[in-house]
Amino acid sequence: MNAFWIIxxxxxxATSCGLLGTFLILRKMAMVGDAISHAVLPGIVIxxxxSxxxxxxxxxxxxxALGVLTTFMIEFLYQKARLQIDASIGITFTWLFAIGIILISLYAGQVDLDQxxxxxxxxxxxxLDLWITESGRLLGPRPVWILSGVLALILLIIILGYRGLKITTFDPEYAAAVGISTVFWHYLLMSAVSVTTVVAFESVGAILVVAFLIVPPATAYLLTEKLHNMxxxxxxxxxxTAVSGYYLAVWIDGSVAGxxxxxxxxxxxxxxxxxxxTGVLTQRFRQQAIPVPAQGYKER
Amino acid sequence: MKTAIETHNLTVAYNRRPVLWDIDFQIPEGQLIGVLGPNGSGKTTLLKSLMGLVQPSSGYVRLFGQSLDEVRSRISYVPQRESVDWDFPISVREVAVMGRYRKHKLLGRLNKEDHRLADEALEKVGMLSFADRQIAQLSGGQQQRVFVARALAQQADLYLMDEPFAGVDAASEEAILSLLKEMKQAGKTVLIVHHDLHTAHQFFDWMVLLNTRLIKCGPTSSVFTADYLKQAYGGQLTILSQVSDLVKARDFPIRERSFKDQPK
Known part of the structure; x- marks a missing residue:
C-alpha cells in the first residue's frame, strides 16, 4: 500500500508540474520553478x-505569496527594465533568497528556519502523513488529497484556457493586437506555477518538483510537433517516471525523489x-539509408 | 472617399528619445499603402502605435473614424516574422485558425465556419497543401504566407503588415502581391511597412514617407520623387545615388517591367 501512495x-x-512546465518551456521560462524554490525563503521567515x-x-x-511576487519581479525586470529573461530570473531569486538570509540572521538566528x-x-x-477526520476515519495520506485538488485546478485552467495560453505563448504581440490580455494569461499561469510548486515542495521536496517541471515537458518537446500531444x-x-523511479529507488535502496x-x-x-x-542516432541511421553521392575528385 | 487611418500629432518616445515626432496624416479606404523610410525611422513603431501595442507620448490615432477598441475586430495585424519562435509545436492550420480567436470567444469552441475560413485563407496564400506541417518545416517565405493567412482568416477591413516581403522567395512574393491586389479589389485597406525602395513604387498606390518626422504622405506619384526621398534618406549616399535612377525608372514603365523580369 505504501508503494501505491508514493507512486x-x-x-x-508529475502531472501538475508537467502541464504547467510545458508552457514554461515554450515561454523560455523553465527556470522559474527553480527560482521559486529559492525565492520563497523570505516568505517563510515573515x-x-x-504567526x-x-x-x-x-x-x-x-x-x-513570495512565489507570486517572484513572478511579478521577473516580469518587471524583463518588461520595464528590459533585461533578458534569464538574467531577470537569476537576479530575482538570488536577491529574494539573500533577503531571506538577512531576515533569518536578524530575527530568527536561533530557529532552524530554512526551506x-x-x-x-x-x-x-x-x-505516514495521514488525514484522519475528527470521527476517527482514515482518509489516506493528506498530500494526496491536497495535490489532487491542485491538479483539478490546473486541469480546469488548461482545458478552459487552452487557447488563451496557446496564443499568448506562441505570439504575444499578435494576441495583444487582437485584444487578448497577455498580462492576464501570464499571471494566471505564473500564479498556478507558484501555488503548485509551493504545495508540491511541501509534499515531495524541491528537486523532484523542479525536475518534473522541466524534464518530462522537454522530453515530450523532442517527440512531438503538436502542443496538445506535447x-x-x-x-x-x-x-x-513516477512508477519507474519508485522501483529504481527500491532496487538501489536509495532516495525516492532522487x-x-x-x-x-x-x-x-x-x-x-x-x-x-531530431534523435541523434535516428538521424545517423537515416543518413546511412540515403545513398551518398560519390566524392568528387576536387575533394582530394 | 472615407478615411481609414488618421493620426493627429502622434509622438512616440522610447526612454525619452523620440522615435516618431508629431505625425499627422489621413489615408483613404481601399488603398495599398507603403510605409517607407530608412532604418530606425519609426516605421514599425508607427504600425505598433496604430495597433495600440505602444503608447504614444502625445497625440492619438483614429481608425475608420473611431478609437481602436471600437473597431478592433475590423483590424488585423501581421507581425514581423522574427517575432515568434518557429520551432513552436504548432501546425500551419493551427496558426491560421488563430485568426479566428477573439477576446470574448477564447473559452468557447471554434465552429465549422471558423475552420472553413482558416482553410480558405490558407488556400488563398497557396499553403493549404502544407496545412498539417509543423511551422518549422517551412521556408521563410512560406512562414510569411502563413502569417498573412492568419490575418486573412480574421476577415478584417484594415490590414497592418510589418515587412511581409523581407527575406521571402520569389514565389511567396508573387503570392502575397497577387493577394494584395485581390484584397484591394474587395475594398480592403492594407498598410505595409516596406524597406525596399526598388519595388516600393510598383507595389503601392499610396505612400507614407517617414524619418521620425513625417516627410510626406499621399499618392505614390506625389510622394515618390527625388526631392522627398532625399529628405527621408538624408545622407545615406548609397541610397541617394539610386534615388534618381529609381525615379527615372518610374517614368518609363516599359523599361521598368523588363528590369523586373530579369533574374535577381
Whole structure:
C-alpha cells in the first residue's frame, strides 16, 4: 500500500508540474520553478515572524505569496527594465533568497528556519502523513488529497484556457493586437506555477518538483510537433517516471525523489537519442539509408 | 472617399528619445499603402502605435473614424516574422485558425465556419497543401504566407503588415502581391511597412514617407520623387545615388517591367 501512495503522489506532482512546465518551456521560462524554490525563503521567515510558529499552513501561505511576487519581479525586470529573461530570473531569486538570509540572521538566528526544515517534504514519508477526520476515519495520506485538488485546478485552467495560453505563448504581440490580455494569461499561469510548486515542495521536496517541471515537458518537446500531444505525452511520461523511479529507488535502496528525477533524465536521454525527428542516432541511421553521392575528385 | 487611418500629432518616445515626432496624416479606404523610410525611422513603431501595442507620448490615432477598441475586430495585424519562435509545436492550420480567436470567444469552441475560413485563407496564400506541417518545416517565405493567412482568416477591413516581403522567395512574393491586389479589389485597406525602395513604387498606390518626422504622405506619384526621398534618406549616399535612377525608372514603365523580369 505504501508503494501505491508514493507512486500516486509522484504521478500527481508529475502531472501538475508537467502541464504547467510545458508552457514554461515554450515561454523560455523553465527556470522559474527553480527560482521559486529559492525565492520563497523570505516568505517563510515573515510567515514565521507573524504567526510565531512553524506550522505548515502559515509557511505555505508565506511561500506562495513570495512565489507570486517572484513572478511579478521577473516580469518587471524583463518588461520595464528590459533585461533578458534569464538574467531577470537569476537576479530575482538570488536577491529574494539573500533577503531571506538577512531576515533569518536578524530575527530568527536561533530557529532552524530554512526551506529544508520547514517547507520541503520527503516523498517517502507521504504514507505516514495521514488525514484522519475528527470521527476517527482514515482518509489516506493528506498530500494526496491536497495535490489532487491542485491538479483539478490546473486541469480546469488548461482545458478552459487552452487557447488563451496557446496564443499568448506562441505570439504575444499578435494576441495583444487582437485584444487578448497577455498580462492576464501570464499571471494566471505564473500564479498556478507558484501555488503548485509551493504545495508540491511541501509534499515531495524541491528537486523532484523542479525536475518534473522541466524534464518530462522537454522530453515530450523532442517527440512531438503538436502542443496538445506535447501536453498528453508529458503527462504519460510523468506517470511513467513516477512508477519507474519508485522501483529504481527500491532496487538501489536509495532516495525516492532522487530516483524519480534520475529516471526522468533517462527518458530524456532516450528521446535525445531516438526521437523520430531530431534523435541523434535516428538521424545517423537515416543518413546511412540515403545513398551518398560519390566524392568528387576536387575533394582530394 | 472615407478615411481609414488618421493620426493627429502622434509622438512616440522610447526612454525619452523620440522615435516618431508629431505625425499627422489621413489615408483613404481601399488603398495599398507603403510605409517607407530608412532604418530606425519609426516605421514599425508607427504600425505598433496604430495597433495600440505602444503608447504614444502625445497625440492619438483614429481608425475608420473611431478609437481602436471600437473597431478592433475590423483590424488585423501581421507581425514581423522574427517575432515568434518557429520551432513552436504548432501546425500551419493551427496558426491560421488563430485568426479566428477573439477576446470574448477564447473559452468557447471554434465552429465549422471558423475552420472553413482558416482553410480558405490558407488556400488563398497557396499553403493549404502544407496545412498539417509543423511551422518549422517551412521556408521563410512560406512562414510569411502563413502569417498573412492568419490575418486573412480574421476577415478584417484594415490590414497592418510589418515587412511581409523581407527575406521571402520569389514565389511567396508573387503570392502575397497577387493577394494584395485581390484584397484591394474587395475594398480592403492594407498598410505595409516596406524597406525596399526598388519595388516600393510598383507595389503601392499610396505612400507614407517617414524619418521620425513625417516627410510626406499621399499618392505614390506625389510622394515618390527625388526631392522627398532625399529628405527621408538624408545622407545615406548609397541610397541617394539610386534615388534618381529609381525615379527615372518610374517614368518609363516599359523599361521598368523588363528590369523586373530579369533574374535577381
Amino acid at each position: 500516486l503522489t509522484g504521478a500527481l506532482v 510567515a514565521y515572524l507573524l 510565531e510558529s512553524r506550522d505548515v499552513l502559515p509557511m505555505l501561505i508565506g511561500a506562495a 529544508d526544515c520547514v517547507l520541503y517534504g520527503e516523498i517517502a514519508y507521504v504514507p 501536453l498528453l505525452l508529458t503527462v504519460g511520461l510523468g506517470i511513467l 530516483a524519480m528525477a534520475v529516471s526522468s533524465g533517462v527518458f530524456l536521454l532516450l528521446a535525445v537519442l531516438f526521437s523520430p525527428s
